[in-house]
Amino acid sequence: MADSLPTEFDVVIIGTGLPESILAAACSRCGQRVLHLDSRSYYGGNWASFNFSGLLSWLKECQENGDVAEESPASWQGLIHETEEAITLRRKDETIQHTEVFCYASQEMDDKIEETAALQKNPSSLMSNTLTKPLDSAHLSEETHSLSDTSDEMPAKDTPKSDGEISLEVSNVEDTLAKEKCCGDETCIHKASDADTEENKPIAEVSSDQPKRNRITYSQIVKESRRFNIDLVSKLLYSQGLLIDLLIKSSVSRYAEFKNVTRILAFREGKVEQVPCSRADVFNSRQLTMVEKRILMKFLTFCLDYEQHPDQYQAFMHCSFSEFLKTKKLTPNLQHFVLHSIAMTESSCSTIDGLKATKNFLRCLGRFGNTPFLFTLYGQGEIPQCFCRMCAVFGGIYCLRHKVQCLVVDKESGSCKAIIDHLGQRINAKYFIVEDSYLSQKTCSNVQYKQISRAVLITDQSILKADSDQQISVLIVPPAESGTYAVRVTELCSSTMTCMKDTYLVHLTCSSSKTAREDLEPVVKKLFTPYTEAAIDEEELTKPRLLWALYFNMRDSSGVSRSSYHGLPSNVYVCSGPDCGLGNEHAVKQAETLFQEIFPSEEFCPPPPNPEDIIFDGDDKQPEAPGTSNIIVAKLDSSEGSNNLESVGKHLEE
Numbered sequence: 001m002a003d004s005l006p007t008e009f010d011v012v013i014i015g016t017g018l019p020e021s022i023l024a025a026a027c028s029r030c031g032q033r034v035l036h037l038d039s040r041s042y043y044g045g046n047w048a049s050f051n052f053s054g055l056l057s058w059l060k061e062c063q064e065n066g067d068v069a070e071e072s073p074a075s076w077q078g079l080i081h082e083t084e085e086a087i088t089l090r091r092k093d094e095t096i097q098h099t100e101v102f103c104y105a106s107q108e109m110d111d112k113i114e115e116t117a118a119l120q121k122n123p124s125s126l127m128s129n130t131l132t133k134p135l136d137s138a139h140l141s142e143e144t145h146s147l148s149d150t151s152d153e154m155p156a157k158d159t160p161k162s163d164g165e166i167s168l169e170v171s172n173v174e175d176t177l178a179k180e181k182c183c184g185d186e187t188c189i190h191k192a193s194d195a196d197t198e199e200n201k202p203i204a205e206v207s208s209d210q211p212k213r214n215r216i217t218y219s220q221i222v223k224e225s226r227r228f229n230i231d232l233v234s235k236l237l238y239s240q241g242l243l244i245d246l247l248i249k250s251s252v253s254r255y256a257e258f259k260n261v262t263r264i265l266a267f268r269e270g271k272v273e274q275v276p277c278s279r280a281d282v283f284n285s286r287q288l289t290m291v292e293k294r295i296l297m298k299f300l301t302f303c304l305d306y307e308q309h310p311d312q313y314q315a316f317m318h319c320s321f322s323e324f325l326k327t328k329k330l331t332p333n334l335q336h337f338v339l340h341s342i343a344m345t346e347s348s349c350s351t352i353d354g355l356k357a358t359k360n361f362l363r364c365l366g367r368f369g370n371t372p373f374l375f376t377l378y379g380q381g382e383i384p385q386c387f388c389r390m391c392a393v394f395g396g397i398y399c400l401r402h403k404v405q406c407l408v409v410d411k412e413s414g415s416c417k418a419i420i421d422h423l424g425q426r427i428n429a430k431y432f433i434v435e436d437s438y439l440s441q442k443t444c445s446n447v448q449y450k451q452i453s454r455a456v457l458i459t460d461q462s463i464l465k466a467d468s469d470q471q472i473s474v475l476i477v478p479p480a481e482s483g484t485y486a487v488r489v490t491e492l493c494s495s496t497m498t499c500m501k502d503t504y505l506v507h508l509t510c511s512s513s514k515t516a517r518e519d520l521e522p523v524v525k526k527l528f529t530p531y532t533e534a535a536i537d538e539e540e541l542t543k544p545r546l547l548w549a550l551y552f553n554m555r556d557s558s559g560v561s562r563s564s565y566h567g568l569p570s571n572v573y574v575c576s577g578p579d580c581g582l583g584n585e586h587a588v589k590q591a592e593t594l595f596q597e598i599f600p601s602e603e604f605c606p607p608p609p610n611p612e613d614i615i616f617d618g619d620d621k622q623p624e625a626p627g628t629s630n631i632i633v634a635k636l637d638s639s640e641g642s643n644n645l646e647s648v649g650k651h652l653e654e
Contacts, residue, residue, distance in 0.1 A: 004423065004425050005035065005397065005399065005421075005425065005427060006035075006397070006427075007425070007426065007427055007428060008033070008427075008428050008429075009033045009034065009035045009427065009428070009429040009430075010027070010032040010033045010034070010429060010430050010431065011024075011027045011032050011033070011034050011035070011429060011430070011431045011432075011433065011598075012034075012035045012037070012419055012427060012429040012431075012432050012433070013027075013034065013035070013036045013037070013432075013433040013434075014037050014038070014089075014404055014419075014432070014433070014434045014435060014438050015037075015038060015045055015433075015434065015435025015437070015438060015575065016036065016038045016040075016043045016044055016045055016384055016388060016400075017044060017045040017046060017047045017384060017435055017575065017577060017578070017587075018044075018047045018383060018384045018387075018578075018584065018587040018591075019575040019576065019587045019588075019590045019591040019594075020036070020045075020384075020433060020435055020575050020591075021036075021043075021044075021383075021384040021385075021387035021388050021391070022246070022387050022587070022588065022591035022592075022605070023433055023575070023591045023594060023595055024036045024387065024388060024391040024396055025250065025252070025387040025388070025390040025391040025394075025396075025605060026591070026592075026595045026604055026605045027391075027396075027595070027598075027599070028390070028391040028392075028393075028394040028395060028396040029250075029390065029391075029394050029605060029606065029608070030599060030602040030603070030606075031394075032599075033395070034391055034395070034396040034397065035396075035397050035399070035427065035429070036388065036391060036396055036397065036398050036399070037399050037400075037402045037404060037421075038399075038400050038401075038402065039401065039402065039403040039404070039438075040093075040400065040401070041400055041401050042054075042400070043381070043384055043385050043388060043400070044232075044381045044384045044385065045384075045435060045437070045577065046095060046096075046232050046233060046437075046554060046555075046577045046578050047232065047233055047380060047381060047383070047384050047577075047578055048231075048232055048381045048384075049229045049230060049231045049232070049378065049379030049380060049381025049382065049498075050228075050229070050230050050232075050381075051225050051226050051227075051228050051229060051230070052221060052222065052224075052225035052226075052228040052230065053222070053225040054225075055228075055230050055456075055550070058232075059099055059101065059550075062093075062096045062099055062552075063099075065092040065093050065094070065096075076405050076406065076420045076424055079408075079420055079424065079426050080408060080420075083410065083411055083412065084408050084409060084410055084411060084417070085408075085409050085411055086406040086407065086408060086409070086420075087406055087407040087409060087416075087440070087443065087567065087568075087569075088405065088406045088440050088442075089404050089405065089406060089407070089434075089438045089439065089440060090437065090438055090439060090440050090441070091403070093437055094437070094555075095437045095554060095555040095577060096552055096553070096554055096555075097451075097552070097553045098515040098516055098517070098551070098552060098553045099550070099551070099552040100516070100517050100550070100551045100552070101548075101549070101550050101551075102548070102549045102550075103218055103547075103548050104530045104531035104545075104546050104547055104548065104549070105216055105217055105218040105220075105221065105458075105531055105547040105548060106215070106217045106218065106531070107217070107218050107219075216460055216502065216503060216547055218547075218548070220500070221458065221500070221503075221547070221548065224500035227494075227497075227499060227500040227501075228458075228498060228499050228500065228505065229378045229379035229381070229497060229498045230379070230456055230498065230505065231379045231380040231381060231498075231507065232381075232454075232554070232578075233380060233452075233454070233509075233554065233578040234380070234454070234488070234490050234507035234508075234509050235380045235578070235582065235583065235584055236261060236373040236374065236375055236474065236490065236582055236583065237258070237373065237374040237375070237376070237583065237584065238360065238364045238372055238373065238583045238585075239364045239365075239367040239368045239369075239372055239373065239374055240360075240363055240364040240367060240372075241364070241583050241584070241585060242584070242585050242588040242589065243383070243583070243584040243585070243587075243588050244374070246588055246605060247386075249605060249606075249607060250390065250605040250606070250607065250608070251607055251608050252386045252387055252389075252390050252605075253386075255382075255385075255386040255389055255390075256376055256377070256382050256383065256386050257376075257377040257378075258368075258374040258375065258376055258377060259374065259375050259377060259472060259495070259496055260368055260369030260370070260371065260373075260374060260375075260472070261369070261371045261372075261373035261374065261375055261472045261473070261474055262369070262370070262371065262471050262472050262473065263371070263464070263466075263471055263472070263473040263474070264277055264341050264342075264371055264473075264474055264475075265341070265463070265464055265473050265474065265475040265489075266336060266337055266340060266341045266475070266476070267340075267475060267476070267477045267478070267526075267527075268333075268336050270526070272463050272464045272475065272527070273287060273464070274287075274464065275337050275341040275342070276288070276337075277342075277365060277370060277371055277372075278365055278366065278370055279297065281370070282296055282297055287333075288333070288334075292331055292333065292334055295328075295329060295330060295331070295334060296330070296334050296337075296338075299328055299330060299334075299338070300342075300358070300362060303355055303358040303359050303362060304359060304362050304363070306355045306359065313351055313352070313355060316351045317350070317351060317352060318350075319350075319351055320347060320348050320349060320350065320351070321339065321343065321345060321347075321349045321350060321351050321353065321354025321355075322335065322339055322347045322348075322349075323351075324351040324354065325338060325339060325354075336478075338358065339354070340476040340478050340486065341476055342357075342358055342361050342362075343357040343358045343361065344357060344361070344476055344488070344582060345357050346479075346485065346486055347478070347479075360372075371474075373474065373582075375472055375492065375496055377496060377497045378496075378497045378498070379497075379498055383584075390608075393608075402421060402422070403421065403422035404419050404420070404421055404422070404438070405419075405420045405421065405422060406419070406420050407419055407432065407434075407569070407572065408420060408426070409569050414569055414570065415569050415570060415571045416432050416569040416571050416572050419432070430571065431571050431573070431598050432569075432571060432572045432573070433572075433573045433574075433575060433594065434572060434573070434574055434575070435574075435575050435576075435577065436555075436557040436560065436574055436575065436576050436577055437555070437557075437577060439565065439574065442566065442567075443565050443566050443567060443568065444564075444565060444566075445566055446564050446565075446566060447557075447560050447564045447565065448560075448564075449555050449556065449557055449560070450511065450512070450555075450556040450558075450559060450580075451511075451512035451553045451554065451555060451556060452509060452510075452511065452512060452553065452554045452555075452556045452578070452579075452580045453508075453509070453510050453511070453512040453513075453514075453515070453516035453519040453520055453551075453553055454507070454508065454509055454516055454520075454551070454552050454553070454554055455506075455507070455508035455509075455516060455517075455520040455521075455524065455549060455550065455551050456505070456506070456507060456508075456549070456550040457505070457506040457507075457508070457524065457528065457546055457547075457548070457549050457550075458499065458503055458504070458505060458506075458546075458547045458548040458549075459503065459504045459506055459528060459544040459545060459546055459547060460502065460503060460504070460531075460544055460545045460547060461504065461544035461545070462491060462493070462504055462544065463475065463489070463491055463506075463527050463528075463544060469493065470493045470494070470495045471491070471493055472490075472491070472492055472493060472496060473489075473490070473491040474488070474489070474490055474491075474582075475488075475489040475490075475491070476488055476489070477489060477523050477526070477527075480522060483513060484510075484513055484519070485510045485511045485513065485519075486510065487508055487509070487510045487519075487520060487523045488508070488509045488510065488582060489506060489507070489508050489523070489527070490506070490507045490509075491504055491505075491506050491507075492504065492505040492506070492507075503547070504544070508520045508523060508524070509580065510580070511556075511580050512553055515551070515553060516551040516552050516553045517551040520551060521551070524546065524549065527543065527544070528543055528544050528545065528546040529543040529544070529545050529546065530545070530546045531545045531546055531547050554577070554578065555577060556577065556578070556579055556580055557576040557577050558576045558577070558578070558579035558580075558586050559579075560574075560576060562574060573594050573597070573598065575590060575591070575594070576590065592604050
């Protein structure tokens with residue numbers, strides 16, 4: 001086994017988030033020697049997905065990051081020459097704060113499920129330093145689970161289905177009804193954690209005349225841990241968006257599968273209802289009067305080509321979109337639908353931005369389904385891995401759990417020459433791409449970060465019942481008061497491969513004004529009933545029951561300009577973490593912009609060659625066919641490398 005990496009590369013990339021992974025694939029595709037490193041033990045950074053026990057391990061790591069002491073530079077400063085200086089990198093991840101976990105599902109072990117030795121009870125470590133009360137319901141995993149842990153259970157996904165125009169595989173939503181299990185007259189004891197309950201809740205009996213609900217225990221969730229794929233950041237793909245176009249153009253789409261989002265929902269007057277999207281939906285809707293249908297269709301038709309009618313909106317350029325909607329004779333009901341469920345913007349959004357968002361929504365309708373969105377099976381964390389795979393196919397080298405101590409900068413030229421890793425090895429390169437979270441506090445001293453409030457919930461029913469229980473839904477909950485933000489709710493069913501059967505995985509996201517729990521808990525209470533609360537009246541029974549909840553704040557570095565960073569060499573480029581938006585447009589734009597800055601004469605992620613046209617080193621005797629003078633040669637490294645070397649130059653899979 002090799003104990004060290006090669007020492008010469010063209011591009012070194014630190015961090016495996018989405019923009020870094022796209023850049024790695026693009027650089028490798030145009031023939032650059034790429035080294036892609038990550039100090040974490042999993043792909044994706046803050047774009048990652050975890051199974052349930054892996055998520056608990058991630059929470060434990062977040063807590064331990066706060067206890068990491070800065071290492072003395074004595075171990076590597078001897079590698080810095082007199083004509084050089086070092087820019088140290090951050091050793092601990094400070095992008096996640098205010099983590100809070102609540103378990104409402106029954107803690108009973110009546111099914112005699114024993115947790116594996118890898119799972120241990122360690123309640124206090126799940127909470128951030130700002131919290132004082134321990135959780136008695138959280139279980140942690142000792143080992144960190146890789147994003148690829150679920151691969152053993154994944155079906156083969158390499159052969160794409162073609163619909164002529166595109167090669168993007170989209171699965172149909174299964175219209176299978178779940179068979180609910182009856183819990184009868186059982187007596188259940190529920191436990192909540194932290195401030196919700198200081199003592200155990202009283203035993204509540206479920207009467208036989210109440211609707212039958214599945215009884216999901218915490219031990220079942222732990223047992224079915226691998227059925228969950230929980231995203232740290234909740235994103236969807238616009239069907240006409242930049243990421244979809246890039247996946248198709250580069251053929252990276254062959255590595256993933258997708259499902260249509262089936263419903264766009266609205267929250268109005270305390271009720272959840274479905275929003276009509278297409279022309280057929282509008283005219284079949286029972287929520288709108290005939291007059292409202294005509295007004296709405298007329299307005300949406302205008303939005304599709306609003307640029308051709310400047311006289312209708314130029315006078316409102318300095319007004320909010322909500323004020324503009326009032327001038328279009330839209331009823332309050334229609335204004336709510338357009339603002340929060342079609343444009344999906346804040347009330348303070350400008351008129352032009354609102355029109356752009358509405359047009360983008362409308363032009364994405366109908367490409368793959370009845371809504372504008374797709375969801376990636378097995379979670380958003382699959383997408384960075386897909387691009388990493390493409391990079392590895394063209395010779396990129398991957399190494400996880402590999403820390404970088406510093407960047408080595410030449411004093412005379414001011415450019416970065418190398419990195420020094422935690423093993424004391426010096427690795428030279430021409431260009432360096434670093435994810436924002438790795439930069440030191442000194443480098444980021446002038447940076448002002450925003451925050452994202454996130455919540456992840458496991459529930460037992462959908463927020464809006466339908467004939468099929470396999471629904472993927474998007475809901476925007478308007479802000480309840482000024483100074484707060486609208487909350488985006490994404491509900492995923494088990495057919496998305498993100499949760500176990502008879503449960504739903506719900507993501508809540510908004511821009512932060514306070515801690516995640518303070519921002520999102522009011523919305524959670526509107527939509528869900530904690531499992532510990534015995535539902536007596538029929539009104540409460542209509543709400544899904546909340547089994548488990550996680551709240552945390554994530555840093556949003558998407559709005560930071562390069563000039564805000566202090567002392568960065570000209571050949572060091574910075575990628576941001578996830579933004580608060582619903583789509584992935586910012587990450588794709590950033591990756592393409594940086595690639596064009598580094599390699600202005602190269603095409604960004606061109607289609608890969610036909611596998612039949614690829615030859616490998618050692619195939620010298622193979623005659624060259626006429627007209628194939630521009631054949632791509634893929635170099636494969638025959639050495640196995642160290643344990644940390646995840647993938648070196650894999651063959652293209654047909």
